Amino acid sequence: xxxxxxxxxxxxxxxxxxxxxxxxxxxxxxxxxxxxxxxxxxxxxxxxxxxxxxxxxxxxxxxxxxxxxxxxxxxxxxxxxxxxxxxxxxxxxxxxxxxxxxxxxxxxxxxxxxxxxxxxxxxxxxxxxxxxxxxxxxxxxxxxxxxxxxxxxxxxxxxxxxxxxxxxxxxxxxxxxxxxxxxxxxxxxxxxxxxxxxxxxxxxxxxxxxxxxxxxxxxxxxxxxxxxxxxxxxxxxxxxxxxxxxxxxxxxxxxxxxxxxxxxxxxxxxxxxxxxxxxxxxxxxxxxxxxxxxxxxxxxxxxxxxxxxxxxxxxxxxxxxxxxxxxxxx
Ligand code: AMP
Ligand code: MG
Numbered sequence: 001x002x003x004x005x006x007x008x009x010x011x012x013x014x015x016x017x018x019x020x021x022x023x024x025x026x027x028x029x030x031x032x033x034x035x036x037x038x039x040x041x042x043x044x045x046x047x048x049x050x051x052x053x054x055x056x057x058x059x060x061x062x063x064x065x066x067x068x069x070x071x072x073x074x075x076x077x078x079x080x081x082x083x084x085x086x087x088x089x090x091x092x093x094x095x096x097x098x099x100x101x102x103x104x105x106x107x108x109x110x111x112x113x114x115x116x117x118x119x120x121x122x123x124x125x126x127x128x129x130x131x132x133x134x135x136x137x138x139x140x141x142x143x144x145x146x147x148x149x150x151x152x153x154x155x156x157x158x159x160x161x162x163x164x165x166x167x168x169x170x171x172x173x174x175x176x177x178x179x180x181x182x183x184x185x186x187x188x189x190x191x192x193x194x195x196x197x198x199x200x201x202x203x204x205x206x207x208x209x210x211x212x213x214x215x216x217x218x219x220x221x222x223x224x225x226x227x228x229x230x231x232x233x234x235x236x237x238x239x240x241x242x243x244x245x246x247x248x249x250x251x252x253x254x255x256x257x258x259x260x261x262x263x264x265x266x267x268x269x270x271x272x273x274x275x276x277x278x279x280x281x282x283x284x285x286x287x288x289x290x291x292x293x294x295x296x297x298x299x300x301x302x303x304x305x306x307x308x309x310x311x312x313x314x315x316x317x318x319x320x321x322x323x324x325x326x327x328x329x330x
Contacts, residue, residue, distance in 0.1 A: 057110060
């Protein structure tokens with residue numbers, strides 16, 4: 001199969017619709033990362049997404065809808081706090097998990113009785129979703145476990161030959177996946193951190209929990225248990241207060257002829273003794289936006305990425321740290 005990167009216009013949207021109606025998958029941009037979308041009602045199409053990505057069958061997908069879509073046609077109950085969150089942050093990088101009414105393919109949620117729904121704010125994503133006017137099940141458009149794609153070229157390098165069309169919307173500004181919030185209990189529970197932070201959620205609904213997997217307990221959001229977001233080269237991660245050790249490791253690599261790069265924020269980049277640096281930028285939104293871009297750049301030029309965690313680790317940086325830790329897991 002030949003894979004084409006297409007600008008988003010009437011022709012490419014029309015072609016995308018045909019592919020999706022025939023049970024195929026199309027890659028499309030969102031404000032977080034690129035998604036690989038298929039008709040959520042079509043069991044074979046959804047199962048095919050898992051095959052294309054090599055994604056484990058117990059890691060459920062998020063259903064994407066346009067901003068006029070009636071989500072009550074997909075779920076059995078929406079708590080009051082979820083309505084407040086939707087009003088404050090949708091469309092945007094926030095996924096909410098509801099009790100499903102069982103209408104979409106059971107493959108979307110991997111047999112769970114819940115359904116994750118997201119309304120992206122990206123203009124072209126909205127256009128695509130409106131044009132198709134179906135709930136679109138879409139994970140990130142990368143090979144499973146690899147770094148999520150934030151450009152059409154990233155998608156191409158992972159999925160060339162496996163899908164027909166990549167809709168090109170340029171670089172995704174957000175840069176990390178949506179915040180996932182479980183809305184099936186008395187208070188919202190963050191399952192995955194992202195650009196809509198815990199503080200932002202608590203501001204709207206008063207109370208908000210954060211889920212962490214406990215030893216021996218069944219995971220609530222299966223995607224959380226996997227090594228993820230990983231570049232193809234070797235990686236190491238140092239804490240902010242271990243900068244000296246990272247610097248020593250880098251120097252050791254240079255002596256031994258290992259092509260190492262330091263990955264860090266701008267403040268660390270300015271203070272560290274290293275020539276080869278992948279600079280994530282200054283502000284927390286900049287750092288999130290550049291994280292996957294720089295990890296992908298790094299895997300193409302480095303044998304080893306020596307990452308140094310940012311000093312601040314709450315707010316948006318909680319999401320960045322979650323990805324960085326998983327990316328550098330051995
Ligand atoms: P990705 O599509 O790669 O961004 O991953 C989707 C994320 O949403 C994973 O972490 C999943 O575990 C999570 N997710 C999707 N559906 C559900 C659900 N029904 N319940 C809990 N988590 C979900
Ligand atoms: Mg993913």
